[in-house]
Amino acid sequence: MSVPRDERTVAGHTAVDRSAAPDSPENVTVRPDSSGLTPELFGTPEPSSPPERPADTGTGLGQSGKLPSALPPALLLLAAGVSAAVLLLFDTWSWTGTAALTALVYTVGIYVLARAVEGPRRAKDRFVTALVSIAFVLAMAPLVSLVWTVASRGAARFDLQFFTETMTGVVGEGGGAAHAIVGTLMITGLASLISVPIGIMAAIWLVEYGGGPLKRIITFLVDVMTGIPSIVAGLFAFALFSTLLGEPGHRSGIAGAMSLSVLMVPVVIRSCEEMLKLVPDELREASFALGVPRWRTITKVVLPTALAGIATGVTISIARIIGETAPLLVTMGFTVGFNFDMFGGRVATLPVFTYDQFVRRGLPPEAFVDRAWTAALTLIIIVMLLNALARLISYLFAPKTGR
Amino acid sequence: MSKRIEVNDLNIFYGKFKAVEDISMVIEPRSVTAFIGPSGCGKSTFIRSLNRMHEAIQGAYVTGEVLVDGQNLYSPATDPVNVRRQIGMVFQRPNPFPTMSIYDNVIAGYKLNAKRMNKATADEKVEKALQGANLWNEVKDRLSESGSSLSGGQQQRLCIARAIAVEPEVLLMDEPCSALDPISTLAIEDLIQELKAKYTIGIVTHNMQQAARVSDRTAFFNIAGTGKPGKLIEMDSTTTMFSNPKVAATNDYISGRFG
Numbered sequence: 062m063s064v065p066r067d068e069r070t071v072a073g074h075t076a077v078d079r080s081a082a083p084d085s086p087e088n089v090t091v092r093p094d095s096s097g098l099t100p101e102l103f104g105t106p107e108p109s110s111p112p113e114r115p116a117d118t119g120t121g122l123g124q125s126g127k128l129p130s131a132l133p134p135a136l137l138l139l140a141a142g143v144s145a146a147v148l149l150l151f152d153t154w155s156w157t158g159t160a161a162l163t164a165l166v167y168t169v170g171i172y173v174l175a176r177a178v179e180g181p182r183r184a185k186d187r188f189v190t191a192l193v194s195i196a197f198v199l200a201m202a203p204l205v206s207l208v209w210t211v212a213s214r215g216a217a218r219f220d221l222q223f224f225t226e227t228m229t230g231v232v233g234e235g236g237g238a239a240h241a242i243v244g245t246l247m248i249t250g251l252a253s254l255i256s257v258p259i260g261i262m263a264a265i266w267l268v269e270y271g272g273g274p275l276k277r278i279i280t281f282l283v284d285v286m287t288g289i290p291s292i293v294a295g296l297f298a299f300a301l302f303s304t305l306l307g308e309p310g311h312r313s314g315i316a317g318a319m320s321l322s323v324l325m326v327p328v329v330i331r332s333c334e335e336m337l338k339l340v341p342d343e344l345r346e347a348s349f350a351l352g353v354p355r356w357r358t359i360t361k362v363v364l365p366t367a368l369a370g371i372a373t374g375v376t377i378s379i380a381r382i383i384g385e386t387a388p389l390l391v392t393m394g395f396t397v398g399f400n401f402d403m404f405g406g407r408v409a410t411l412p413v414f415t416y417d418q419f420v421r422r423g424l425p426p427e428a429f430v431d432r433a434w435t436a437a438l439t440l441i442i443i444v445m446l447l448n449a450l451a452r453l454i455s456y457l458f459a460p461k462t463g464r
Numbered sequence: 465m466s467k468r469i470e471v472n473d474l475n476i477f478y479g480k481f482k483a484v485e486d487i488s489m490v491i492e493p494r495s496v497t498a499f500i501g502p503s504g505c506g507k508s509t510f511i512r513s514l515n516r517m518h519e520a521i522q523g524a525y526v527t528g529e530v531l532v533d534g535q536n537l538y539s540p541a542t543d544p545v546n547v548r549r550q551i552g553m554v555f556q557r558p559n560p561f562p563t564m565s566i567y568d569n570v571i572a573g574y575k576l577n578a579k580r581m582n583k584a585t586a587d588e589k590v591e592k593a594l595q596g597a598n599l600w601n602e603v604k605d606r607l608s609e610s611g612s613s614l615s616g617g618q619q620q621r622l623c624i625a626r627a628i629a630v631e632p633e634v635l636l637m638d639e640p641c642s643a644l645d646p647i648s649t650l651a652i653e654d655l656i657q658e659l660k661a662k663y664t665i666g667i668v669t670h671n672m673q674q675a676a677r678v679s680d681r682t683a684f685f686n687i688a689g690t691g692k693p694g695k696l697i698e699m700d701s702t703t704t705m706f707s708n709p710k711v712a713a714t715n716d717y718i719s720g721r722f723g
Contacts, residue, residue: 272522342520343559347623349520351573351630352549361576365563460562460612 126178133171133187140166164195208441215438218431223439228397228409234428238436240399241414245443248314248393248410249383251403252321257375259322260329267330268337269359286327294323295388302392312394314403317410320388325378332374336367369455376451380444386412411440466493466664467533467550467633469514474528475693476506476513478521483509485693487528489683491634496656496665498675498702501685502717506694507668508556510685511636514666515551516544532633549573552632556639558619560611560626567607569622570594573630589629597625598655617648624655628663635659637667641674653678672718676706684714 144162148154168191176184226237263283267276298320303311340363348358364371394407395417418433469491476484484506491497499507512518513526516537530537537547560569568575570590581589590607594600599621603614611622620640627635637656641649656665656678669675675682683699698711709715 341559343555343557344561346517346520346553346555347559347561347626348572348576350515350517350548350553350555351576351626352545352547353573353576354545357576357578362561362563366561368563460610 126180128175128178132174136170136174137163137167140170164191164198167191168195211434211438211441214431214434215436218435219438223432223435227399231397233424236428236432238409238411238414238432238439240396241409241411241436242439243399243401244314244408245383245410245412245440247401247403248317248321248389248408249379251314251318252325252382253375253379255318255322256325256329256378260326260375260378261333261371263326263330264333264337265359265363267334269355269363283327283330286323287331289324289327291320291324291385292387292391295320295391297323298388299391312392312407313405314393314400314408317389317393317408318403320392321382321385324385324388325382328378328381329375332378333367333371336370336374337363339370340366366460369458369460372454372458373451376447376454380447383444383447384412384440386416389413390416411436411443415440466662468493469634469664469666470531471514472529472531474510474513474526474530476509476518476526477524479523481691482693484513484685485695487696489696489699491664491666492681493664494660494662495680496660496667496678498679498682499666499668499685500670500672500675500682500717501694501697502687503670504690504694505685505687507685508638509694511638511666511668512553514634514636515553516547517553519544549630550632551634551636552627552630554620554623554627554635554637554640557643558616558623560614560619560622562610562612564611565608566603566611566614566622569611570625570629572626593625593629596628596655596659597621598651598658599625615648617644617651620644620648620652621655624652624659628659632663634664634666637665639668639670642670649674672706672720676702682706684709684711684717686713686717 141159141163144159144166145154148158148162168188171191172184172188175187179187222235223237223239224242225239226235227240228236228238263279267280271279298316299311301319302313302316303309344362344366345358348362349355353361389410390413393410393413395413396407396409398409400406400408415433415436418429418436422429471487471489471491474484474487475482487510499511501507509518514530514537518524518526526538528538532551536542560566561572564572567590570593571586574581574586574589591600591604594603599618602618603609603622606613611619614622620643624635624640641652644652653674656667659665660680667675667679679702681699682702682705684697684705685694686697687694698705698709698714700709705714706718709718
C-alpha cells in the first residue's frame with residue numbers, strides 16, 4: 062500500500078530529469094565553439110542505446126511483418142493438442158502435465174514465430190506476455206480450485222436447517238451451525254469494536270502528530286505486531302484473563318475478542334496510516350489557513366477525505382481475523398449451543414466449528430464432514446460479502462472528482 | 465478592515481537550517497505587495513510566516529517579530545489559530561475540499577469551525593464571497609456540485625472566495641496563478657485589483673509582468689547560494705523597482721539576466 066508514495070517520488074525524479082534535459086542542446090547551439098563542453102554532454106549513458114536502434118529500425122520506419130491476431134489462440138490450441146498427444150504417446154497423460162507442457166510449447170513457439178515474422182523486439186514482448194500470463198494462471202488456479210471444492214462439498218448441507226439449528230442434542234445427522242454463525246458475528250463485532258477506534262486513533266497519531274524516535278519505535282512495533290503468530294495472541298489473551306480474574310482455564314467471548322484485537326489492531330493501524338498519508342497536505346494547509354484548529358482539520362477534512370480508504374482497510378482487517386481458529390480455540394473453546402453472554406462461558410464460532418466437526422467425527426462420519434464443509438463455505442461467503450461491502454463503501458464515500 | 469504589517473529582523477528556520485535571514489519591511493494596508501525572486505530564495509517561506517502557516521512544517525520556527533497593527537504575531541500570548549482567522553491564504557495549487565460541494569467550500573471557514581448560522585445568512589455569505597471572487601455567475605446554478613468538478617481557474621477563484629468568505633484582514637497569495645492558463649490568470653489579476661480596495665494583499669509570483677501589473681510595491685528576495693539563507697535585497701514602489709532599481713542584482717533579475 063506504500064507503493065503510490067514511492068511511485069510519486071520516482072515520478073518526481075524523472076520529471077526533474079526531463080526538465081533538465083532540454084537545457085543541454087540549447088547550451089550546445091549557443092556555444093558551438095566550446096568544444097570542451099560537447100564530449101561531457103554526450104558522455105552520458107546515451108551512447109549505449111543508439112547501436113541497438115539501427116538494428117530495430119533496419120527497415121526504414123521499423124515496419125515489419127505482423128502475426129495475425131488469430132494466431133496466438135490457435136497456437137495455444139495446437140500446443141495443447143501436441144502436449145496431450147506426446148504425453149499419451151509416452152503413456153503419462155495427466156491434466157497438470159498437459160498444462161505445464163502446453164505452457165512450455167506455447168512460450169517457445171510464439172517466441173520463435175514472432176522473431177521470424179515480427180522481429181526481435183516484438184518477439185521479446187510476446188515472450189514476456191506469455192510468461193506473465195502463465196504466472197497469472199498459476200496464481201489463479203489454487204484460488205479457483207479452492208472455491209470450487211468448498212462450494213461443491215459444502216452444497217450438501219447448505220440448507221435452511223444448517224442456518225436455523227444448533228448442535229444441541231445432535232449426535233449424528235442433522236443439526237446446524239446457527240450458534241457458530243452468531244458466535245462468529247458477535248466475536249468479530251466485539252473485536253472490531255475494540256480494535257477499530259484504537260487502530261484509527263493510533264494511525265491519526267502516527268500521521269498527524271507523531272514524530273521523532275517515538276514514532277519510529279511505534280511504527281516498528283506495529284510492524285512486529287503484524288507478524289505475531291495468531292496462537293501467541295490467543296495464549297496472551299488466555300493468560301491475561303486467567304491471571305486477571307484468578308480463574309485458571311477461563312473461557313469467554315471477551316477473551317476471544319481480545320485475542321482477535323491483538324491481531325487486528327496493527328492491520329487497522331497500517332491500512333489507516335497509508336490512507337491518511339494519501340490525503341494531500343494541501344487540504345490540511347487550506348484548512349489551517351482558514352483558522353481551523355488541528356483537531357477539527359483532522360475530524361472534518363482529513364478523515365472524511367480518507368473515509369473510503371479507511372472503511373476498506375477496516376473491512377479487509379475484519380476479513381483477515383474472521384477466519385482465525387487457533388486463538389479462539391484457546392480462549393473460547395467450543396460449545397454446541399447458543400451463548401449470548403460475552404463475559405462468561407464458551408462461545409462457538411465458524412472456524413472452530415469446522416475444525417471440531419472435522420476432527421471429532423462421530424457416526425456417520427459423512428454428516429460431520431459435510432457440516433465442516435458447509436461451515437467453511439459459510440465463512441467464505443461472509444468474507445466475500447464483507448469484501449463486497451468494502452467496495453460499496455469505497456464507491457459511495459470516495460471523494461467525487463467529476464473529472 | 466485591512467491592517468498594516470510591520471516585520472522586524474525576522475529570521476526563519478527549518479530545524480537547524482536558516483531559510484530566511486534578517487527581513488525588515490512594512491506592508492501597507494489596502495495595497496498589493498508583490499514578492500519576487502529566484503526559486504528557493506524564501507519568498508514562500510516568508511509569506512507563510514506572516515500567518516504562521518509555516519509552523520505546519522515540523523521543526524520550523526522564527527526569531528524576530530511580525531507586528532499586525534502593532535500586535536506581535538509571535539508573542540507567546542498569540543494563538544496561531546486566531547492569527548490565521550484574520551490573515552487568509554491562497555495557495556499555489558487550487559485546493560478545494562474534495563468532499564464538499566461548491567457551497568460548502570465557500571463557507572468552509574465557518575462550517576469547519578462549527579459556527580452556527582441560519583440558512584439565509586449562509587446563502588448571503590456564499591453569494592457575496594463568490595461575487596467577490598468573480599465566480600458567482602459561473603457557478604450559481606450548480607452550488608451543490610463538488611468543488612473539484614470546476615476547471616483549474618474556477619477552482620482557484622473558489623479558493624479565493626473561501627478565503628475572503630471569513631472576511632480576513634489580510635490576504636496572502638502564494639503564486640496563485642502559476643498553475644493557471646493566461647485567461648484564468650487575467651481573471652484573478654482583475655480580482656486582485658478589486659480586492660485591494662478592502663484588503664491588504666501580499667502576493668508571491670515568479671511572473672515579472674504579473675508583479676508589474678498588479679502590485680503597488682515590490683520586494684525582491686535573493687539567495688547567495690544553495691544552503692544559504694534568503695535575504696530581502698530591495699523593496700520599493702513597483703514603478704521604481706521596475707524602472708530604476710537601486711541594487712544591480714534587482715535590475716539583473718527583473719531584466720531576465722539571471723535567475
